[in-house]
Amino acid sequence: MSLESKKRKPNWTDDEMKILTSCVIENKDVLFAKLSASVTNEKKKAVWEDIAKQINSSSALCKRETAEIKKKWKDARSIVKKKEASRKYQTKRTGGGPPPESILSIIPDKLISRIDGGVDTAFASNSETSTNTASDPDAEFILNLIGVKERRVIAEERKADALERIAAAFENKFGI
Template sequence: MATATEPPAKRSRRANFSDEEMMAMILGWQDRQDVLRERFSQNITAERKKKAWEDVTTEVNSVSRILRGTEEVKKKFVDFKSVVKKKMSIIRQEQEKTSGGTSEAKALTHIEEAMAQVIKEIQVSGIPGLQDPGSM
């Protein structure tokens, strides 16, 4: 136990995900998106989703120097998807501001571009199992 004279123990920080880990994560998610994107149902159970994320984590760990946990990989995917969505929005706003001219916004990296494709697939196809209100 730390005394009043000892500083509190610092929590060690995990290493950043490498480009190889990020690509493995994105490709692993794409291979299992039929389970991971689907809403819970009789066919899509929490256990199937958990197994799919474990499989994604196995793919990440196969190219990683650091053993990653399932929750860590899942959180990284969700957080990275959010970052890329925001960056895509900024790029779109910059393009609209310049009326198609040159934009000052930074271009997407090849890893961000791969995630952007995932985001575009989700936006185009929507969430499986949900019906369009206009078609009812």
């Protein structure tokens, strides 16, 4: 094989990853469902091909093949799961040092919140969440990550309020 035939494709852009993520979330009911009379391999292949068309229509750099797009999704999901598992492991260890960085701080907020057709877990009842995620472990994992992110935001807001009250008390007491 010559070097020209084995040329490397450019790295995935943020826009390509956003399109991939939104398309997979939009079609997760078909892509990750068990095979049945209504969900066949052909239907899954057609959805992946549609995702490939959407990614290729937005990117002028290169054309991505369906197998390459499926592999990228599998690799990205694997990386997120490994990082979250590592973060959980680090939080259970003893010793000093700063807390580990949450995987949710890496994921853009736009991808986590306000997903069209998504369920806002802050307002969803437990029965809705459990029925939606019972058949999809990836959706359950994502919902758990979103819940962690929301709890961290609430905790940070409480800390900011407490610091403002402390600063106001110092100002009153010492006239600063």
